[in-house]
Amino acid sequence: MDSKYAAIGGVNELRKKAANVDNIKVKKLKLCKENAQANIHVLQNGKEKQTKVLPKIVSSEDIQEARRKLPVYSVRGRLIEEIKKHQTMILIGETGSGKTTQIPQLIHEYRLEGNGAIAITQPRRVAAITIAFRVAAEMNTEIGAIVGYCVRFEDVTSIKTKVKYMTDGMLLREAILDPLLKRYSIVILDEAHERTVSTDVLFGIVKLAQKERNEKKLNPLKVIIMSATMDVDTFRQYYDNCPVIYLEGRTYPVTIYHSKMKQEDYQYAAVCTIFQLHATTPSSHDFLVFLTGQEEIETVMYNIKQIAKEAPGPPIRVCPLYAGLPAQKQLQVWKDTPPGMRKIILATNIAEASVTIPTIKCVIDTGVVKERTWCGASGAERLRVSTCSQAAGWQRAGRAGRTAAGAAYRLYTAADFAARPLHATPEIARCPLAPTILLLIAAGIEPNTFPLIETPPLDSVKSSLLLLKELGAIDNDVNPKLTTLGKKMSMFPIDPKYAKVLLSAPEYNCLEEALSLVAVLSSENIFYSPMHKREEAFKVKQKFISPLGDHLTLLNVYKAFCKATLKKQWCKENFLNHKNLSYACEVRQQLLTVCQRLNLSVSSCGPATDQLLKCLLSGLFTNCAWLRGGPGMAAGARYVTGAGAAASVHPASVLHAVRPSPPALLYSEMLHTRRTYLLTVSVIQPQWLHQVAPEYARRCRASR
Numbered sequence: 001m002d003s004k005y006a007a008i009g010g011v012n013e014l015r016k017k018a019a020n021v022d023n024i025k026v027k028k029l030k031l032c033k034e035n036a037q038a039n040i041h042v043l044q045n046g047k048e049k050q051t052k053v054l055p056k057i058v059s060s061e062d063i064q065e066a067r068r069k070l071p072v073y074s075v076r077g078r079l080i081e082e083i084k085k086h087q088t089m090i091l092i093g094e095t096g097s098g099k100t101t102q103i104p105q106l107i108h109e110y111r112l113e114g115n116g117a118i119a120i121t122q123p124r125r126v127a128a129i130t131i132a133f134r135v136a137a138e139m140n141t142e143i144g145a146i147v148g149y150c151v152r153f154e155d156v157t158s159i160k161t162k163v164k165y166m167t168d169g170m171l172l173r174e175a176i177l178d179p180l181l182k183r184y185s186i187v188i189l190d191e192a193h194e195r196t197v198s199t200d201v202l203f204g205i206v207k208l209a210q211k212e213r214n215e216k217k218l219n220p221l222k223v224i225i226m227s228a229t230m231d232v233d234t235f236r237q238y239y240d241n242c243p244v245i246y247l248e249g250r251t252y253p254v255t256i257y258h259s260k261m262k263q264e265d266y267q268y269a270a271v272c273t274i275f276q277l278h279a280t281t282p283s284s285h286d287f288l289v290f291l292t293g294q295e296e297i298e299t300v301m302y303n304i305k306q307i308a309k310e311a312p313g314p315p316i317r318v319c320p321l322y323a324g325l326p327a328q329k330q331l332q333v334w335k336d337t338p339p340g341m342r343k344i345i346l347a348t349n350i351a352e353a354s355v356t357i358p359t360i361k362c363v364i365d366t367g368v369v370k371e372r373t374w375c376g377a378s379g380a381e382r383l384r385v386s387t388c389s390q391a392a393g394w395q396r397a398g399r400a401g402r403t404a405a406g407a408a409y410r411l412y413t414a415a416d417f418a419a420r421p422l423h424a425t426p427e428i429a430r431c432p433l434a435p436t437i438l439l440l441i442a443a444g445i446e447p448n449t450f451p452l453i454e455t456p457p458l459d460s461v462k463s464s465l466l467l468l469k470e471l472g473a474i475d476n477d478v479n480p481k482l483t484t485l486g487k488k489m490s491m492f493p494i495d496p497k498y499a500k501v502l503l504s505a506p507e508y509n510c511l512e513e514a515l516s517l518v519a520v521l522s523s524e525n526i527f528y529s530p531m532h533k534r535e536e537a538f539k540v541k542q543k544f545i546s547p548l549g550d551h552l553t554l555l556n557v558y559k560a561f562c563k564a565t566l567k568k569q570w571c572k573e574n575f576l577n578h579k580n581l582s583y584a585c586e587v588r589q590q591l592l593t594v595c596q597r598l599n600l601s602v603s604s605c606g607p608a609t610d611q612l613l614k615c616l617l618s619g620l621f622t623n624c625a626w627l628r629g630g631p632g633m634a635a636g637a638r639y640v641t642g643a644g645a646a647a648s649v650h651p652a653s654v655l656h657a658v659r660p661s662p663p664a665l666l667y668s669e670m671l672h673t674r675r676t677y678l679l680t681v682s683v684i685q686p687q688w689l690h691q692v693a694p695e696y697a698r699r700c701r702a703s704r
């Protein structure tokens, strides 16, 4: 990558230079910052027609011409020779050089996959979907035919599919049923540097599958590990010194600019930089801005829209892009804007790797990322904004310069960049491992001896095995074997705790309700509370509220949604997110299919909602909290969890202000920000824990 290390006039300097308008901006920004917690979903509610066809397909000739310009194209002959020669190889190539879109096509052109298929994994669903669309267009074929994709709750492939883009999680799920991955002759693990738990486990799965297929004289499995920014030595060592192919060159240069001085407030710096560039660059140059999460994106979006009313420059369309956004909304960022209008995409790191948004010419990199870390001992997740690695910085810059020369503006200094770690801490070292361990055992793999590329923290493995044992998924936590229940649990594409809830539901006569609730919990926030109508939204919400807490409140909303006839209109009137509720319906259908396969009887507990809460407890028994020091009246009453962590009910919970505080609660999530909060909370009777999970209750009591 061309890195000029020229410095943009620091944002503070910019501010000083700015004329009157800028003073107004400053004022407005400050105003909005005070409301940083505010939810401003209304601004996302674009009126555009939703379409799934993307990206915009230009003529076939243009596409072929663009392909010929890619670095991969000029060395295709040599590349194919290398791929033929080696069973495992590492391929490093600059961002945008054509690894993800071209290598699988090249392999297919030479029919190296034989009778099998080519699987290409991506850490993120949005990448898997959009790349599959692009490659299908390049190959002039329908999506779902030769080229397809498979992501959670969506499989667009057929028996004809030879080039299959999929999330790493989906390939891992396939490995449960077929640990030798026999339907594939070539597996490409892309974006290896991201080191998600699923990709880390897949590194080992393909290694074992390859060995066993060789030993059994089955058709050999070829493995290609790809990235632009990976830690080559670690991977090479892990794959027995396999060859590393470096692919030189990129199509278009990206000029990197660093801020001259440290920026105290990256959101503010981002908005200033956006407007400076907005005033000086052609409207056909779209911007991609990296921020840390939904709330921040919404705040910045609000600020941009306010400032844009007075700022010089072409009209603007602001598009958010974060994991929680419904899929259709995510795909909106690929939609063209009318000529003369600039698109500004505000994204989290989900746009950091793999994706091509063709019109992006400027990347604005705040240099930060929101990371979840998990504490095995307390079960609390910690959400932290931290500086991202150098690899992430290069990947972000790589989103510019995909179809023309581009620029990346880093809102941090060159010295700051140089001082950052080369790579981020792998997810396996900071995530709950129970879901992955369950999948490993289901695939017949011994988790304690599985050759992971990096050993996860011992206490994390131990506590995950203990949880699986207590859920009844495995017979013991030393040399674990899957129980019959565990086998069934592994068939659900959800957290084992919730799989247990569904499997226990027939016993409590509440599978109807449990399915709806788990589906809603698997979706993003269904409530929609725009900043300027908060009170109204709060009032409307009252009609759904259950005094027993958030779970039953969510269920009430879901049931009412199903009954509503004009659903979109109804959601609008009730301050609910139509997309997320519709998504929950799809998820419910998928979960129901698994339940039917398992012959579970689907019945309803009707008004006996205690049954549903007890059922919920059967999976979430480790998520109980007790009031400290008797029935408290004080605001922000403190609870203590089974693992001994002190926490309060989150302000967004319907139980937050309930007095007297219930003596015992069940929660779906525990989150540590500045304080530790219990999220999605329900009232339970303390004695239920003894009835539902006696062994755990005893252990808990002993330690309290």
Ligand SMILES: Nc1ncnc2c1ncn2[C@@H]1O[C@H](COP(=O)(O)OP(=O)(O)OP(=O)(O)O)[C@@H](O)[C@H]1O
Residues within 6 Å of the ligand: 055, 066, 070, 093, 094, 095, 096, 097, 098, 099, 100, 101, 102, 134, 227, 228, 251, 353, 354, 355, 356, 357, 358, 398, 401, 402, 403
């Ligand atoms: N949707 C698209 N629209 C237009 N051009 C595209 C699209 N997808 C890919 N391309 C073109 O193909 C090039 C190669 O993309 P590809 O994803 O294969 O690169 P890569 O080497 O895998 O990059 P990265 O390391 O960033 O994932 C892009 O730089 C761009 O020129």
